[in-house]
Amino acid sequence: xxxxxxxGLVVANGFEWFAHKYVLHGVHRPGQSRYSPVPExxxxxxxxxxxxxxxxxxxxxxxxxxxxxxxxxxxxxLAVVATVFGLSFYPFSKGMSLAALxxxxxxxxxxxxxxxxxxxxxxxxxxxxxxxxxxxxDANWCVTKPWFDYLLGTRVISSAxxxxxxxxxxSLPAPISKKLNRWAEQYFPVKSADASSKMTKNTxxxxxxxxxxxxxxx
Ligand SMILES: [Zn+2]
Ligand SMILES: [Zn+2]
Ligand SMILES: [Zn+2]
Numbered sequence: 001x002x003x004x005x006x007x008g009l010v011v012a013n014g015f016e017w018f019a020h021k022y023v024l025h026g027v028h029r030p031g032q033s034r035y036s037p038v039p040e041x042x043x044x045x046x047x048x049x050x051x052x053x054x055x056x057x058x059x060x061x062x063x064x065x066x067x068x069x070x071x072x073x074x075x076x077x078l079a080v081v082a083t084v085f086g087l088s089f090y091p092f093s094k095g096m097s098l099a100a101l102x103x104x105x106x107x108x109x110x111x112x113x114x115x116x117x118x119x120x121x122x123x124x125x126x127x128x129x130x131x132x133x134x135x136x137x138d139a140n141w142c143v144t145k146p147w148f149d150y151l152l153g154t155r156v157i158s159s160a161x162x163x164x165x166x167x168x169x170x171s172l173p174a175p176i177s178k179k180l181n182r183w184a185e186q187y188f189p190v191k192s193a194d195a196s197s198k199m200t201k202n203t204x205x206x207x208x209x210x211x212x213x214x215x216x217x218x
Contacts (some may be wrong), residue, residue, distance in 0.1 A: 004093035004095020004099070006099075008097070011096065012103030013147045017148035022036070023041060024036070024042055024045035025042070057122075057132060057133065058115055061115075078107060078108055079104070085100035110125060122161075126157075126161075128143050130156060139191075146164060157192055158192075167181070
């Protein structure tokens, strides 16, 4: 049961990463709007991003609760995900099935609380604070725990005070956190927002140089 539950938590975290990136943010298409398999959820989510950046991380949608279409959209989407995964895991692992339900509930609880209490979010979910407030909002995809952002190299940290205690995002004794951090530095290093914006600048410069070169050659 508990092994299944733990495995389910990892799957749920991976799903958070993929769904947030490909469904809620959508895939960039040159010359067209972003593509998402669920356009209504993408529209709701980008509206969430606009609100959050205007109001220093709070979202009145959670104050309005079910009166707000975006809150209804999030709850309905999570209910669908919890039902589909909960039912499909059930025949082979009750633990995983339970983790799917827990994951969806926990996601809503943490995401809602984060945008009702920004100071709490800075301490407890700094990765989600970075997700909204960094200049590049296409990073830091995990909401409840930053696991898959570490695994896939998409944890982009803006400042030292927004770095979590350790890559598991759990409060652990200092020596264990230290070990985990050293291990992560070696195998799953985070990026810093500064370095990545510099990188984009350099890439832009290179593109311009390449274009100039081709023009010269023509
Ligand atoms: Zn987002
Ligand atoms: Zn483009
Ligand atoms: Zn958010």
